[in-house]
Amino acid sequence: MARALLCSHLPPSISSSLPLKSSLLLQWPSISKTSHSLLLINRRFSAAKISMSLRAGIVGLPNVGKSTLFNAVVENGKAQAANFPFCTIEPNVGIVAVPDPRLSVLSELSKSQRAVPASIEFVDIAGLVKGASQGEGLGNKFLSHIREVDSILQVVRCFEDNDIIHVNGKVDPKSDIDVINLELVFSDLDQVEKRIDKLKKGKAKDPQSKVKEEAEKSALEKIQQALMDGKPARSVSLTDFEKDAVRHLCLLTMKPVIYVANVAESDLAEPGKNSHVEDVMNLASELQSGLITISAQETKAWTIRSGMTAPQAAGVIHSDFERGFIRAETVAYDDFVAAGSFAAAREKGLLRSEGKDYVVQEGDIMLFRFNV
Structure with a gap:
């Protein structure tokens, strides 16, 4: 699934402390508003200290504004943002609370000692280039960082500016998206094929393991065909049992995606007039729901999937x-x-x-x- 988010022009050379930051944040509820479902948990486990934040990886081609987006969203974000490719090598990580006015209401009604909002952990990941799945750019190191997150925010350049370098020499959001998606597909295809070969050679030790391996093999063969057709793993219809069987692979194209259209600030009022944005906005869909736990000790928000x-x-x-x-x-x-x-x-x-x-x-x- 994918969702489109419009943000103001965030060229890598501009600091997040500039007014552009407020333009971005005005659009931010289009992500956070999806975190709303509430649940009350049994008091037997009210003192639990388990952390459950959604990890969102900010990805895209080099020099499209990923680090500037990270700095704008994360309070006191200090990711280096510069007008040259690969200014980010090691991931930058920041945690942002997800506001929900119902949290305080439930906290007051339950007389909790404290309220803990849900959080999103943003990971600013180095730029990906064509051929990354074969080792180009930062290659597999980049892909391994994506594998660790729950969802992907793909920043797509939708503004014209001759002073800001584009790694491919021209602004073409659809092509940029295709480059990223195909590299993720190629990486998954390589992993899936290796796993299928291993399953064919191995033998389960007990009936239960055999059933699980058969489910995994069935799911992977369907996913393999989709990947060979250039489609993401998340487009494949799987049973719950099959999904559980392949979950351990952390497939890149199984993760939900939000496309972040990085536009000129002048385009925020009427984004429909930007032809680049129109292509990106067609990719929108739901991403997340939310979860809140209540007890006398604390009222806490969590993130769950729709x-x-x-x-x-x-x-x-x-x-x-x-x-x-x-x-x-x-x-x-x-x-x-x-x-x-x-x-x-x-x-x-x-x-x-x-x-x-x-x-x-x-x-x-x-x-x-x-x-x-």
């Missing part, structure tokens, strides 16, 4: 919640706030019991019942 079932969402907090999931007592956010507490919502008959197949909805508040 379409997660109740057990999967519970597993974001702790694997025991998913492993021993029984049911989730659920109430809508507005009903919970109106009732004033979970107990009051139960007395008024506002709670409903949801099972393992229930898909978490926007604004759900849930009390997980589990046994391990």
